[in-house]
Amino acid sequence: MFNFIAYFFANILLLLYNFLGQQTVVAIAVLTVLLNLLLLPLTLSQQRSARKMQELQPKLEKLQKKYANDKEKLAQEQMRIYREEGINPAGGCLPLLVQLPIWFGLYRAIVFCVPRTPLDLFQFSQHIYKFLPGVEGLVPLQSTFLGMDLGRPPNITQWWSYALPVLVFATSWIQQKLLSPPSSGEDQSQAAAMNRQMQIMMPLMFMFFTLQYATGLSIYFIISNIIRVVQYYVIRRVQAQGEA
């Protein structure tokens, strides 16, 4: 199943590479934009949910004060409000779960198109969609970008390649901060604490991945995160104009 997704993405990557001046990074960037368009309904629902959570914040803070000594009652009341408002409090992580097959597929697609080992390339040789125009003979794609090898993890010899995992961390943190349900400094509930931890943990995990895997995957993460941040501000602006 995952391999099917990877072969599909790899062939799309070949097609884009052929039509976009045979630039691997440009092909990965355009594929990232396309994938984000595919995920747009999910992202929009996540952002709507985050905004509603923001609006509910005063109500939730009142509840916390009211039931400061009764955690169980507090949890019940919070759930009631979420239900009434049609909010899923775990809505922040569900879109990430849905993206897992996409990350896997894209990672494998990059490995197939910019292979580091011959076995990866051999596996892909049987799965090129020859009916696509211009894909014949394209593999392996040009693997260098700013002196970095897109098929390899960051390494000391190309020390500047470590900038990519740092950028992945930074953009993931910004994205996470904007899209996670907000909590005030006074909010000491377990959920709020968990949320604050996740704002650091998830970007750290992504940075850890990108230290180990092909740098081409970092390009996907960075561009995806930037798109989400831009989307967030565009949606806010549209909503603000609608309210005005």
Place this chain on the structure above:
Amino acid sequence: MNRFFKRSWSLLILAVALLALSLSGCTGGVRATSWTGLNREGDQLYVADLTQVHLLDAASGDIVWSFPTDPRESNRGYFYVTPTVNETAVVVASQVPARGLFSQPQNIVWALDREDGRDLWRFDGAEGEYVEGGALGEDTFVIGNSDGSVYALDLETGDLRWSFETGHRVWATPLIVGDTVYVGSMDRHLYALNISDGEIVWDFETKGAFASQPVLEDGTLYIGAFDDKLYAIDAETGEERWHFAGENWFWGGLTVHQDVLYAVDVDGNAYALDLNTGDPIWHQALLGPDDQAVAVRAGPTLTEDYSKLLVGSEDGLLFALDTADGSEVWNSAADGQVLTPPVVGEETVYEARIYAPFRVRALRVDNGNQIWAYPPPDEE
């Protein structure tokens, strides 16, 4: 709510962690990333078999020596490439994996004493992996690397004489004829280089990558590419004489005998072509037990009497085809994948496998029956 919230995040973290493990291939064992290298000189078989290089007795499959002697000495890395052998030395290459996030894998060319497997010298100046074996000149060893360069080393000392940088990975074994090194690159060029200084004599560009060693016959080079074509090229000038279009990439090397060129593409189509014109003489699609086409990485090997063409496949089948018409004479199935070209003796064919309990098997050329297997069953 808190419990629900906590569970959702925990599920996400678990899923992401599982994804990371699956991407890294964290299976707890030695993981092949390339194929076993195999070569034969007289009654000796040289095998690059993951953590060791072995010299096996070709008649019995018994180990004569191993390098390193203890397979747990993993600091020598994993050996893959086809061992290159001369009168005194065996030259192989290995990769020592990175030990941590900020450490670098080491890629090493080793020269071993042919008699006892002692290491004579090592060269660790390349940044990428070695995928295919090198070629020996009179006093020079030439090998391509995944960092995109071709390295020429002093055969006595291992010192670097010159390197030549191409535009992509070099996964092909070079061919040395006289003063010229012919080597294909993934940058879609076949280069002719001067062996003394690595200067370009000519280069030939196609629309597909080159990953195999060319064959030279009567002044013409023959080589397959990833644009599904086989090329005949003038060895002096680099001018194309003819090309033949197959159905998929040509990755393995080619074999020539008496004006006939034999080749197999990765879709398992075996071809016999007229050496002078490229016109097909016969074409045979190799099929597995379920009548599906088999995937073939390695080039074909001719038996010593030129009557059969031997081809290994990813499905674990070794085929013997009649060179007269391409019809199947026999096939031998076993676990694993045969991605290395078989090597032949007078009455025996030797094949190397990956993902298999037996890494090397000796079979009878006439009927494909197994003679011995390495490692023997009780040593697995």
